[in-house]
Amino acid sequence: MKLASLKLAHFRNYEAMTIDNLSNVNILLGDNAQGKTNFLEAIYLLALGKSFRTNHDSELIESGAEEALVEGSFTRDTQSEIKLGLKIKKRGKIAYLNQLEQPRMSDFVGAINTVIFSPEDLNIVKGAPSYRRHYLDLELSSISPKYLNELRRYQRTLKQKNQYLKMMREGKSNDSIYLDVLNHDLAEAGGYLAWARSENIAELEQYATDIHYRLTQKKEKLEIVYLSEISCDALNSPEDAASALLASFERLSERELRQGVTIAGIQHDDLSFMVNGTNVASFGSQGQKRSVSISLKLSEIEVIKKIRHEAPILLLDDIFSELDQNRQTFLIKSFEQAVQIFITTTSINDIDTSIIEPPLIIKVDDGRISSRGKNG
Ligand SMILES: Nc1ncnc2c1ncn2[C@@H]1O[C@H](COP(=O)(O)OP(=O)(O)O)[C@@H](O)[C@H]1O
Ligand SMILES: [Mg+2]
Structure with missing residues (x-):
């Protein structure tokens, strides 16, 4: 299971953001309060239909905007593609699976799977x-x-x-x-x-x-x-x-x-x-x-x-800085190569990149991103 591309509109501090060609290992790098966790939250929303940070969907909409949009394109291990979308309005949200509106959230939730690691665990x-x-x-x-x-x-x-x-x-x-x-x-x-x-x-x-x-x-x-x-x-x-x-x-x-x-x-x-x-x-x-x-x-x-029969997408929110070297290595080593990972960090030095495959580095700055490919 892999997220290939993500599109956000009026979501949290992202006015408009699109990223394609996401990698197996993706590092979201940026100072505090720039939108790193928001990025993970968007992926999590597509998996579970709700946030891990709030029960109030209206908080997800960029302040001043009417509605937010989150869209992701996923590739299964079988190579089949699924497109998931969520339109978040102040009163309620609409879920789309392959562009089709889903009458029940339970038909949407779980189409893809993620596991999030965060300090709140x-x-x-x-x-x-x-x-x-x-x-x-x-x-x-x-x-x-x-x-x-x-x-x-x-x-x-x-x-x-x-x-x-x-x-x-x-x-x-x-x-x-x-x-x-x-x-x-x-x-x-x-x-x-x-x-x-x-x-x-x-x-x-x-x-x-x-x-x-x-x-x-x-x-x-x-x-x-x-x-x-x-x-x-x-x-x-x-x-x-x-x-x-x-x-x-x-x-x-x-x-x-x-x-x-x-x-x-x-x-x-x-x-x-x-x-x-x-x-x-x-x-x-x-x-x-x-x-x-x-x-x-x-x-x-x-x-x-x-x-x-396939691995979930892993979201690692700020947990590396809290782990000692042993546990960091244990964690990384226990994820197979086939797993897609998103890691947020304020400093690339917190991550021992020698134990992971070359990452895509996504710089996050005030709701805007710029990415740097595997080879620099
Ligand atoms: N609904 C919203 N509208 C506009 N900005 C928001 C909204 N919700 C959160 N933010 C902004 O998002 C930023 C926090 O993003 P976050 O992803 O948690 O940061 P970090 O990079 O530290 O993980 C803050 O600047 C906050 O003001
Ligand atoms: Mg954060």
Whole structure:
């Protein structure tokens, strides 16, 4: 999977930008606040239909402009081409696949895959549980349109249920059959999501343990544990997980009515990362946490490769300067030649270019670019 060309119009600080002939290794070089991360964000948007930095699409539109446009031309390993486009308006966005408008975002998301490495990845390890749920949701949505649809359904139904519980508590409504319908819907969507999360974590862990062991020179054994409302034995199938969730809703129904809010559900799911048997979020050093986040991302690449039969595009945002030489080398060496990489940096000296193939250097200066080819 390779991005061949990218076109931006009124996107962030890019008024108009086109770049063709992108290379396998592309280095975005420039001072702070020039538009390097914005460039990566545009690629990420084409993969996931949403930003990794904001939930407010209007922030993506150049200030003063009405709408932004992001277009990318991708080549698959099979040589077939796909063109992806996103028109971002202040209220909503329109997705295009090979120039055709897509009625549902889930038909667009995941057409291509990316994995981003950024300093914020550390939050997946040490931040609040919501970071980890968000990470799982994004990762799973990008490889499974069904996951994305069920996630939307779960979030929508949860909102409806909470509104309804509130109304019931205030005595404004009392239709227990309607509540039953919502609970069934919620359990069905939630059961699927929990099952998919559990499968995905097991798969990630398989790779992560091995990668982490090598990354830490055989010092650390990493385990990833899925913490869910639903007990382990019910996670064998979406149906079993749904039944278990429904049972929780029934068990807690009085409390939910009293408090006017949903108590049970997968909206509280979490992950814990164990290194040599202890929780790294609580007891690990900063360096250990950093290593765990890298192992996790490298595993994500493997999961995508297995499902998609081709490597995702890698986006490395400012992470080289934070890594010591060992981990830098480990990271680069673990990407195969066939992988396309975009690396942002303020200084080319931060990158040991002897371990990568000759890069295309893209200078970024106040939303304008100039590129310098492989041979200078
Ligand atoms: N919607 C927008 N309209 C215009 N400029 C924007 C918009 N959003 C961000 N910017 C500008 O983009 C720049 C930051 O770009 P970024 O890619 O994060 O920089 P860096 O090169 O440090 O990665 C800032 O100058 C910011 O003002
Ligand atoms: Mg940046």
